[in-house]
Amino acid sequence: MLTTAKQIDIRSLTLDQLKEYLVQMGEQGFRAKQIYEWLWQKSVTDFDQMSNLSKSLREKLKEHFSINCATIRQSQVSSDKTIKNSFTLHDGNVIEGVLIPTPDRMTACVSSQVGCSLTCKFCATGYMDRKRNLNADEIYDQVVLLSKQAEQHYGIPLTNIVYMGMGEPLLNYANTLKSIERITAPDGLNMAAKRITVSTAGIAKMIKKLGDDGVRFNLALSLHAANDEKRNEIMPINEQNSLKALAEALRYFYAKTKSPITYEYIVFHHFNDGLEDAKELAMFCKHVPCKVNIIEYNPIELADFVNAEADKIEAFAAYLREQGIVTNVRRSRGKDIDAACGQLAIKEKTN
Numbered sequence: 001m002l003t004t005a006k007q008i009d010i011r012s013l014t015l016d017q018l019k020e021y022l023v024q025m026g027e028q029g030f031r032a033k034q035i036y037e038w039l040w041q042k043s044v045t046d047f048d049q050m051s052n053l054s055k056s057l058r059e060k061l062k063e064h065f066s067i068n069c070a071t072i073r074q075s076q077v078s079s080d081k082t083i084k085n086s087f088t089l090h091d092g093n094v095i096e097g098v099l100i101p102t103p104d105r106m107t108a109c110v111s112s113q114v115g116c117s118l119t120c121k122f123c124a125t126g127y128m129d130r131k132r133n134l135n136a137d138e139i140y141d142q143v144v145l146l147s148k149q150a151e152q153h154y155g156i157p158l159t160n161i162v163y164m165g166m167g168e169p170l171l172n173y174a175n176t177l178k179s180i181e182r183i184t185a186p187d188g189l190n191m192a193a194k195r196i197t198v199s200t201a202g203i204a205k206m207i208k209k210l211g212d213d214g215v216r217f218n219l220a221l222s223l224h225a226a227n228d229e230k231r232n233e234i235m236p237i238n239e240q241n242s243l244k245a246l247a248e249a250l251r252y253f254y255a256k257t258k259s260p261i262t263y264e265y266i267v268f269h270h271f272n273d274g275l276e277d278a279k280e281l282a283m284f285c286k287h288v289p290c291k292v293n294i295i296e297y298n299p300i301e302l303a304d305f306v307n308a309e310a311d312k313i314e315a316f317a318a319y320l321r322e323q324g325i326v327t328n329v330r331r332s333r334g335k336d337i338d339a340a341c342g343q344l345a346i347k348e349k350t351n
Contacts, residue, residue, distance in 0.1 A: 010065035011039055011137035025060055033187075035061070040188040043144045045069040066090075070141035075149075083149060089114070089138055093131055097142040097165050099149050107160040108146035110139055112176055113167025118201050121234045122224075122266065124300040125166045134167070136178035143183055161191065163198040164220075170198075170206035180217055193217045199264065204241045207249040211256030219253065220262040220293075221246065225272050226280035234271075247287045254288040261290040266297045267316055273308035278319040291326035 010018070019032035031053065038050045047053075047061045068090035076084045083099040098109040116123075117130035142165075147158040161183065163169045169176040180196055182188040193216035200207065201222050210219065225231040231238040250261055265281060267273045285292065294317055297307035308316070313329060320327040 007064065007066040009068045009135070009137070010035075010061070011067065011140075012135065021064070025064070027057060027060070031057065037187055039067070040140075040182050040185070041190075043189075068135070068137065070095075070138050070145065072145055072149075077153075081154070083153065085145070085149070087142060087145070089134075095134070095138075095142075095166055097146055099146045099153075101150070101154055101156070105159045106150045106154065106156045107162055108143050108150075108158055109162050109164050110142040110146070111165030111167055112139060112163055112169040112172045116167045117171065118168050118235070118237050120201060120222075120237075122268070122297065122300070122303055122305050124302065127300075127302045128166075130167070133172040133175055136175045136182060139163075139175065139179035140182050140189075143179075143189065147189075158191075159195060161196045162220075163196075168201055168203070170200045170203045170210075173206055173209065177213065177215070180215075184216075197262070201235060201237050202241045202246050203237070204245040204249040207246070208252045211253040214256060216257075216259075218259060218262065220264055221250070223263045223281070223284070224266050224268075225277070226284040227272075227277070230272055230277075234268075243284065247284065250288050261288055263290055263292045264295055265292055266295045267308040267313050268297055269306040269308045269312075271305070273312045273316060275315075275319060278316045282320055282323040282325060285320075285323075285325050291328065292320055294327065294329045296329075296331055 008021075013021070015032055015036050018035060019029040022032055022035075023029050034052060035050065038044045042049075044050060045067050047058045047065075047067070050058060050061075053061075070087040070089050073086040073088040073094060078084070081101050085097050085099070087095050087097060089095065093114045095111040095114055097111055100107040100109060111134065113133050114131040115128040116125045118126055120126040143158070143161055150156055150158050163176065176198065180193070180198075183191050183196065184193050196217040197220050198217055199220040199222055207219070222235075223231075224234060226243065228238060228243050231243065253259070254261070263281070263285065265272075281292065294313060296313075297305060299305070299307070317327045317329050
């Protein structure tokens, strides 16, 4: 629903700010906590659903505020049961999020921006423009909708959330952290922070800020090359955030949080799949306690990268394990519907 100029997005307010508005409207301040519970704990999207409020108060809320909720525009189910969703936002912009069921977990992959500004050469979202940051409530809505989808389709509650969809979460820092605060708060969705992973392409100063803010969620770095020349080639962000700068930021983050890092590494055919590349990655892993997730590359039309051959990937992983590095080889989910890592670009099915 598009809002009028006089309406305020009610979920952009803190509890204290909402209390102030209610008092100014001649209402009792304690109603703010009730409204907050309806919005964040029960995830209602209509003031009329707030059944313990008087009708007159609900009418006042409708007059002064809006609930700018995201809605599912389209869903596609993969042969491996992954569900890709496009979401329509209140202003008509569209983003994507993915529900990923595996035998041991049910994961929501959410977006943090409409598009992306980082232009990573292997990622479909990187070829889109960044239109705007998502508000905290728009990130929260994706989690709520994917959680409902998990229950409806598979009868299993959400176990994990990854900020690995469209956009760079650390370039939308305040809204990313506020969304996590609402997702983990007792008067919100009450999920454990350790079940949330934020993935970054590597913004050194913001990684340090995460340390200063003492965050409790997991941090993943999309590394893909432990060599500045190669990383510059595929991830232009590296030109301002070199591996040396990132290593320093990660050491700072770890010193502040004692939270190990996950490195995400796509092994591209004849680019970063050799023994020398594995050695460089093993050296980079010495900076802080960490693990490595080797990710299968998911081809996109706009780039000509190819996934490394299976034996190369296994040899790469074996070398890292020999060095004592915890290494997982992740198989892609949802490739057949362009829902896999790096494929999100608002490519919807047509009837």
